[in-house]
Amino acid sequence: MTYVSRILMGLKSPTTPTVFEALIDSIIEQQISLNVARSLEYRFIRKFGLKFQVEKKDYYCYPTPDRLAEIPLEEFRSCGLTSRKGEYIRDIARNVVHGELDLEILKKCSDTKKILESLCSIRGIGRWTAELTMIRGLHCMDAFPADDIALRRMISAWYFNGEKISPSKAEETAMQWGTYKGLASFYLEVAEHCGIKPTLV
Template structure:
């Protein structure tokens, strides 16, 4: 099992599940709804992201590209709780899918880096959003969103570091956890949610 191999290779992973409980395995929808959820989660706490996503998903048709574009942007902002910028990013995503600029059906044949680059061509999708989508929706086994602040904080806490590593240093640290970096990310999120006593188990 990947979690056991990680614990054997790096002591920071030892004991996470004994303290925090069995590792949960949330999976998100592929395609537009999964990517839209990632946009909802940008630059907010995980609790806020989950609340916003529930509001957006409750809007009629909002989880399809056609339905999202049919909604009044002001309504999405008011009832969904999205900023004007995030509404614009959701619309750009929907338009890219419908125009064929974003070829979601081709992602499975791409490497992780190719898939990240393809997703990042859409306005409003950066590396973090792309990597989170590959991890939770496509279940890629070796993706690690090194720019995620919770992952940085969890790694620093478990390793006894005085401060969080930045994204580049975090990526270098995570390189030693290949080819199980997605499981490493899930374990670190699991630890941090438990350590900080977060109200939701949704990690990103």
């Protein structure tokens, strides 16, 4: 990790403008590869987001809770999402619109455990989805999605010679990164995307 950090020094983990956006993206990415997830998110935003033009070029805003609250489930399926994910997204959007769910208030909470519990209390949100949301939407760098198969594979490549490891082993390894476990996981993801290979240097 020291080697990766040195190469990627100064790289900052991106944060979404709203917790809602991070949560919806994390739901879309549940149990699928990152490449497939990016393709679905691309379609999702262009189908439901507000379009505007700048110098004849199209840009899209992230879909708002108001917009998503009214979407029929079959419309979500047309983007490649499952009916269940469509239900989760629409239910969350409706709860936000009706004032039953305030995701942005989580930005005022400094207790990672309480944030995790709050997110996991939402229908369709498990620990992995909550932790991913915390990293992306709240910049909680001490959150660590140990259940992420791809992340475990990356940790295995760097620390265990490619041997398959359990979530608990990944968590144990990440403990050495302290309160920057989430940032370290982001660095590993970028390193893989950039083709940076494990080395003893």
